[in-house]
Amino acid sequence: MAEPVPMGLALRAYLAASPLIALAGPLVLRRRLARGKEDPARVAEKRGHPSAPRPPGQLIWLHAVGLGEVLALRGLITALARAEPELHFLITSSARSSAQVIASNLPPRTRHQFLPLDAPRYLARFLDHWQPALSIWAEQELWPGAVVAAHARGVPLALVNARMTDAGFARRAKAGGLYGDLLARFARITAQDARSAAHLRALGGDGVWVSGSLKSAAPPLAADPATLAAAKAAVQGRRVWVAASTHPGDETQALAAQAALWAQDPRWLLILAPRDAARAGAIAARLTDARLPFARRSLGRVPASGDAVWLADTYGELGLWYRLAEAALIGGGFDSIGGHNPWEAAHLGAAILHGPDVANFIADYKALQDEAAAIAVAPGALTAALQQPDLHHRAARAQAIVTRAADALDPLAADLLRLVRP
Incomplete structure (x- = not known):
């Protein structure tokens, strides 16, 4: 007792x-x-x-x-x-x-x-x-x-x-x-x-x-090897970026950026993974209104060469999407949500971009900004951010941060284990 x-x-x-x-x-x-x-x-x-x-x-x-x-x-x-x-x-x-x-x-x-x-x-x-x-x-x-x-x-x-x-x-x-x-x-x-x-x-x-x-x-999010291989084959030759854990404001920025990028070069492909997959119907309507052809993941479709967006309206597959992407817009930054976790993307080599509101992750994004490992994006600036030439260098610096963080957990684990009752 x-x-x-x-x-x-x-x-x-x-x-x-x-x-x-x-x-x-x-x-x-x-x-x-x-x-x-x-x-x-x-x-x-x-x-x-x-x-x-x-x-x-x-x-x-x-x-x-x-x-x-x-x-x-x-x-x-x-x-x-x-x-x-x-x-x-x-x-x-x-x-x-x-x-x-x-x-x-x-x-x-x-x-x-x-x-x-x-x-x-x-x-x-x-x-x-x-x-x-x-x-x-x-x-x-x-x-x-x-x-x-x-x-x-x-x-x-x-x-x-x-x-x-x-x-x-x-x-x-x-x-x-x-x-x-x-x-x-x-x-x-x-x-x-x-x-x-x-x-x-x-x-x-x-x-x-x-x-x-x-x-x-x-640790990095998992991805089924066979599913990953099939997805890589489906997007081969495309310039892939992901908007992850998005809300409506994030999607406004992402769709505008993708429309501009796709008009310049149809190889650009946006993987759009909303925070709440139940919103997929409303998002699909927005894509149709924006005249952005799309494939819907929940229906088993993969993007054709003429598709601009892969609507990832499923749960539990961010480990797959980050592995396919050059860069990731982390959602929650354009909706007064306070941002979402950037480290899952960092683990898997996607360059991190985010909106101005990261109130719930201030220390996390500061750690990234201090090492030039992420890009803070103002409204309307996402198209230019995605075309910056140093994205792969930023991604590498973010990966180095998560490697150090994993090693630093051992003292906390040792302290907690001293509490375990016999």
């Missing part, structure tokens, strides 16, 4: 009300199933029912909420496994899309499950089955019931790769001490940057230190 820690009124109230989550859970999950937000084959995991056996030996449980956060954990798992080859790992997440992508990118001896809803009954079922020797939480999402339940069982807790904006800090500061009570249960807390570390300390985090971002240290 863990040493008792303070529990303020806000956390007491949350825990007192949390059994109601189990009463509402079945209805909530049915509605999410109807909207395609849950996987019918795995929805029972949200009620704590495991869909996989527990492996023998010690198991470390890592949690992150969404796709980017989950993929970032792979580098840390690799470092932990390198130090302790007998360990097994469980990744949990909440978003359905994260499960679809991580399935083809799981490190060895690693399983994925969905985190149960934050109800005592569901969490007890989950913890009874998996019996973790350490629980590692990433970035921002902390579920009070899960944190308290794990701590009460004596499971050591660590928060890594934490990121907190000024707005996020303001919201949590209004929560009546709840966040501070949760942080008090963590034996280790590391932050991506100094600003996040300061916010965590102000909320009550103890011993917070800056470790940098895990995203730059994650």
